[in-house]
Amino acid sequence: MGAKGENNRQRIVEAADQLFYTRGYNQTSFRDISDMTGIPRGNFYYYFKTKDEILNAVIDNRLLGVQDYLRQCDAVSDNPRERLLAFTDILENNKSNVVEFGCPLGSLSSELAKDDAQLQQASVRAFEVIRQWLKQQFAELGFSNADDRAMDMLARMQGITVMSCAFKDMPFLERSNAEMKEWVNQQTLN
Amino acid sequence: MGAKGENNRQRIVEAADQLFYTRGYNQTSFRDISDMTGIPRGNFYYYFKTKDEILNAVIDNRLLGVQDYLRQCDAVSDNPRERLLAFTDILENNKSNVVEFGCPLGSLSSELAKDDAQLQQASVRAFEVIRQWLKQQFAELGFSNADDRAMDMLARMQGITVMSCAFKDMPFLERSNAEMKEWVNQQTLN
């Protein structure tokens, strides 16, 4: 837990986070992480016993990022509908990366589904946090099926991501995201 | 093009097709394909110069499967709405594999997006065929924005797939697919 050590550890995690996103977990080697950080491969094993442990640290790092983003959305407004709209901005604000590499959470979950059930389960924790947050917003809007709405919204965003990435179609992403915002605005009890 | 050769070639392609789906392209080795087919690794290079060529053959094989499925949907009814409903059955009919491994086309495209732009583009050809077919159905329903509807439906199915696979949530897949069928039934010009 020394200061210097934590610094190097965090640099490894952040480089791995980016590489796992842009190249995929299985296609990222220790050499890649070493090249990006300048830290020799052998040193990695002082902080992580296995590559899986690096992945778990990356998953934790992404979870922190998600929680931070949700806090920013919470700070936007007292109105849950406004907070939901703020959340959807994540697609628009990252559209260039989304079209090129997909969703960091969705593509990792899809990759690990073919690899290791336990690692996939860990990677889905960030989705669970978002799902819980979305559910809270829909509940505040008065919906009794708030969890279903949360899943619907997550699925909608993942669908937009997968198809805009497959077809490299940014206009589709922009149109679909705008339509999703309309949908959010229509979420009202009659 | 000899009969025996084509037989072995097709066995390699079909084993690779299944392995690329359940383990991913990068995580499937020649040894895996050899173990599944009983054909020695060295023989692979008589039919395919590189692993990429096997992938291209798998992509072609999947495209044939898609075209065959769309022909079955065409045969269902003269009513384009009925044909669209028949198409959505693909999720329900494969729900066990979908929850475990995702969509063969979507997960491959997502994997190759991080690997090789050219291979990804090839893998998306099957999506393009489906998109064109869906567009045709919506056009017959009288929609001028038929291509947008086609993309919306593809995205919706991919979103259902990614999230039901992430959460291993078959009830969500079933509910979402039922709601998509309602949506299809509501696709009418006013």
Place this chain on the structure above:
DNA sequence: GTCTATAAATAGATAGAC
């Protein structure tokens, strides 16, 4: 804590006998 050297396993790919 940091780094070099290297082990052990596996990958894709090749050469050549049959």
Place this chain on the structure above:
DNA sequence: GTCTATCTATTTATAGAC
């Protein structure tokens, strides 16, 4: 067309000096 043996490069991981 089929198969065995092998090459070369790369991978995760370890040992041990500093």
